[in-house]
Amino acid sequence: MTVSRRSIGKREVNPIGFGCMSLSWAYGRKPTDEEGAAILHRALDLGYDHLDTARLYGMGHNEELLGKSLKGLRERFYLASKTGIFVEGDKRWVDCRPQTLRTALEASLKTLQTDYIDLYYLHRHDYDTPVEESVGALGDLIREGKIGGIGLSEVSAATLRRAAKEHHITAVQNEYSLWTRNPELGVLEACRELGTTFVAFSPLGRGVLTGTIQDTAEFAENDFRASMPRFSDENWPHNRELVHVFAKMAEAEGVTPAQLALAWVLSRGEHVVAIPGTGRMQHLEENIARWDYQPSPVELQRLDALINQSTVRGHRYSHALRANIDTEEFA
Numbered sequence: 001m002t003v004s005r006r007s008i009g010k011r012e013v014n015p016i017g018f019g020c021m022s023l024s025w026a027y028g029r030k031p032t033d034e035e036g037a038a039i040l041h042r043a044l045d046l047g048y049d050h051l052d053t054a055r056l057y058g059m060g061h062n063e064e065l066l067g068k069s070l071k072g073l074r075e076r077f078y079l080a081s082k083t084g085i086f087v088e089g090d091k092r093w094v095d096c097r098p099q100t101l102r103t104a105l106e107a108s109l110k111t112l113q114t115d116y117i118d119l120y121y122l123h124r125h126d127y128d129t130p131v132e133e134s135v136g137a138l139g140d141l142i143r144e145g146k147i148g149g150i151g152l153s154e155v156s157a158a159t160l161r162r163a164a165k166e167h168h169i170t171a172v173q174n175e176y177s178l179w180t181r182n183p184e185l186g187v188l189e190a191c192r193e194l195g196t197t198f199v200a201f202s203p204l205g206r207g208v209l210t211g212t213i214q215d216t217a218e219f220a221e222n223d224f225r226a227s228m229p230r231f232s233d234e235n236w237p238h239n240r241e242l243v244h245v246f247a248k249m250a251e252a253e254g255v256t257p258a259q260l261a262l263a264w265v266l267s268r269g270e271h272v273v274a275i276p277g278t279g280r281m282q283h284l285e286e287n288i289a290r291w292d293y294q295p296s297p298v299e300l301q302r303l304d305a306l307i308n309q310s311t312v313r314g315h316r317y318s319h320a321l322r323a324n325i326d327t328e329e330f331a
Helices: 033-046 061-069 098-112 131-143 157-166 187-194 236-253 257-266 281-289 297-306
Strands: 006-008 011-013 050-052 078-083 085-088 091-094 119-122 150-153 171-175 197-201 272-274
Touching: 006 197, 006 272, 033 061, 033 281, 061 098, 078 098, 078 150, 078 171, 098 131, 119 131, 119 171, 131 150, 131 157, 150 157, 157 187, 171 187, 187 197, 236 257, 236 297, 257 272, 257 281, 257 297
Parallel strands: 050 078, 078 119, 119 150, 150 171, 171 197, 197 272
Antiparallel strands: 006 011, 085 091
């Protein structure tokens, strides 16, 4: 398969975009705002033209950082944001009611310092609001010129098909990597059939497939991964050995582990793009440096056999975070 620029809706983008979450939240230390601004500007200079954020990331901080840092440069990138997850203290809930979506969008437009978001996602499936109602409300926002397309995140093929009957869905953003294969149970193919771009988040397996994680005990106290079963004392030693073999395969190919992992994701179909995230300049540069690298079919088969749903131990999410995940699950 030829790796070239790919489409999200009517926009052509580099198949490797930038997931901005790590500039505000989730994986331990976050960059300062000055460092974050420098990373964003460097991303544009390197050819990243698809930037992905969300109201949730840093409770508005991520959108604010993009708005301030990239003011006046809006035409240089395709902007995606999300709403639907709300947090207050220890309470976390999902709300995708039409009026909530409209209110949230207005807040994001103001914070991002723009009058238009190219792609607006429902961040999670709201089991209390029919997806048709939520998508219908977003369709109204398209007609008003405030958003360009509708996205869904962490949804199943069945939910996507329901939503698509109400309005065309521009993109589905689900976790996908060698390390997490759930999209192969249906939604990847449903996207292909419906003309919907599949956006792979965490294509580097929460950083695992970069080969840089050795001891999970070194995770910072606020590191999101510490609660994930795959990093537990029981599961991590086994999973770490898989990654060691993977790193040797990357070395033999003349690329970094991250570059090999991204190439595998992009090999899954012309309708697939990836949005690796990082808070480090070095990794930002590394991730896009070999964006058009293509492993051979034989190498892809070897990768498939090494890291997959049967060889990785542990669920990708803690029990607490599974409640609003609508994706298909392996038995």
